[in-house]
Amino acid sequence: MFAVYADKFSSDDPLAGLVVGERPEPDAPEGWTTVTVKAASLNHHDLWSLRGVGLREEALPMILGCDAAGHDEEGNEVVVHAVISDPSWQGDETFDPRRSLLSERHQGTFADKVVVPRGNLVPKPASLSFEEAACLPTAWLTAYRMLFTQGDLKAGDTVLVQGAGGGVATALITLARAAGLRVLATSRDEAKRSRALEIGAHEVFESGARLPVKVDAVMETVGRATWSHSIRSLRPGGAIVISGTTSGPNVDDAELTRIFFLQLRVIGSTMGTRTELASLVNLLDATGARPLVDRVLPMTDAREGFEAMASGDVFGKIVFTR
Numbered sequence: 001m002f003a004v005y006a007d008k009f010s011s012d013d014p015l016a017g018l019v020v021g022e023r024p025e026p027d028a029p030e031g032w033t034t035v036t037v038k039a040a041s042l043n044h045h046d047l048w049s050l051r052g053v054g055l056r057e058e059a060l061p062m063i064l065g066c067d068a069a070g071h072d073e074e075g076n077e078v079v080v081h082a083v084i085s086d087p088s089w090q091g092d093e094t095f096d097p098r099r100s101l102l103s104e105r106h107q108g109t110f111a112d113k114v115v116v117p118r119g120n121l122v123p124k125p126a127s128l129s130f131e132e133a134a135c136l137p138t139a140w141l142t143a144y145r146m147l148f149t150q151g152d153l154k155a156g157d158t159v160l161v162q163g164a165g166g167g168v169a170t171a172l173i174t175l176a177r178a179a180g181l182r183v184l185a186t187s188r189d190e191a192k193r194s195r196a197l198e199i200g201a202h203e204v205f206e207s208g209a210r211l212p213v214k215v216d217a218v219m220e221t222v223g224r225a226t227w228s229h230s231i232r233s234l235r236p237g238g239a240i241v242i243s244g245t246t247s248g249p250n251v252d253d254a255e256l257t258r259i260f261f262l263q264l265r266v267i268g269s270t271m272g273t274r275t276e277l278a279s280l281v282n283l284l285d286a287t288g289a290r291p292l293v294d295r296v297l298p299m300t301d302a303r304e305g306f307e308a309m310a311s312g313d314v315f316g317k318i319v320f321t322r
């Protein structure tokens with residue numbers, strides 16, 4: 001079958017190991033099912049995989065892609081939950097130490113077909129297109145859990161979203177606005193700041209700019225480049241929720257004094273549960289809020305999408321269709 005996969009790693013030139021070609025059809029083990037992929041979306045995770053982060057050499061060749069929407073074996077329209085937990089695991093699957101994401105241990109979604117545990121399918125409402133639904137399982141689910149589960153934010157709270165252009169960041173802005181929060185966002189880029197206003201930010205600022213108010217929570221995915229500003233933007237008792245470190249994990253100043261003196265909370269967040277994915281789908285269905293799609297490409301042109309993400313030339317999600 002057609003597939004987009006990694007056949008080697010390169011930390012300097014991740015696209016060197018990207019192959020657009022053919023892989024064998026998958027067999028669904030007991031308890032798993034086959035989904036025919038209609039649309040899949042690109043995440044920074046796919047670039048990390050090509051750099052050899054989170055993926056072992058022995059697992060190569062590995063079909064990339066965590067996110068997909070398509071048809072199940074009965075022809076129902078479904079969204080695929082990307083977190084694969086151990087069959088014996090009970091409860092919140094993001095706490096399962098043996099969990100993995102599609103394309104880490106099990107073949108990913110950039111292909112004609114993907115096999116997943118039966119319990120990982122969530123019905124796709126007719127109101128969402130396959131392209132929109134394919135944006136949800138990683139970036140949008142991560143944003144949902146950051147805001148509402150880990151951040152415990154409520155309508156009327158004020159939130160700062162760092163790095164407005166990213167896939168997770170655009171999801172954070174749209175979801176926060178749909179849920180009645182006051183939304184501040186930063187970006188290094190003037191055009192991205194304007195677009196952030198269009199998708200729901202109340203106010204936008206240059207990266208690192210002093211804010212007019214202290215916020216209840218900061219949603220952090222940039223890491224080193226914005227960490228200090230995130231900590232300095234919080235009200236006493238506020239929370240920073242972190243799910244990524246695009247600019248690097250080693251900060252110049254961890255702002256430890258400020259963290260204890262202002263009694264700030266630093267909260268990690270990773271992906272989300274199948275239940276949260278179903279709630280996210282319901283939220284979009286009910287509010288009319290939709291994922292911002294930067295561009296839709298046929299999966300055969302996947303390299304173009306990877307190049308755009310690697311160069312940072314993205315606002316919203318890149319979607320591949322079959």
Ligand SMILES: NC(=O)c1ccc[n+]([C@@H]2O[C@H](COP(=O)([O-])OP(=O)(O)OC[C@H]3O[C@@H](n4cnc5c(N)ncnc54)[C@H](OP(=O)(O)O)[C@@H]3O)[C@@H](O)[C@H]2O)c1
Nearest residue numbers: 044163164165166167168187188225244245246247270271
């Ligand atoms: N823990 C999880 O479950 C989980 C799930 C999804 C993603 N993630 C992680 O979250 C991060 C974001 O993912 P994504 O898919 O949204 O990636 P992305 O679309 O590539 O987002 C990157 C954004 O980060 C900002 N940025 C990058 N370098 C920067 C710098 N030096 N200074 C300031 N801002 C910078 C940019 O914002 P501006 O250009 O607007 O300034 C850019 O738009 C990644 O590290 C990813 O691995 C984690």
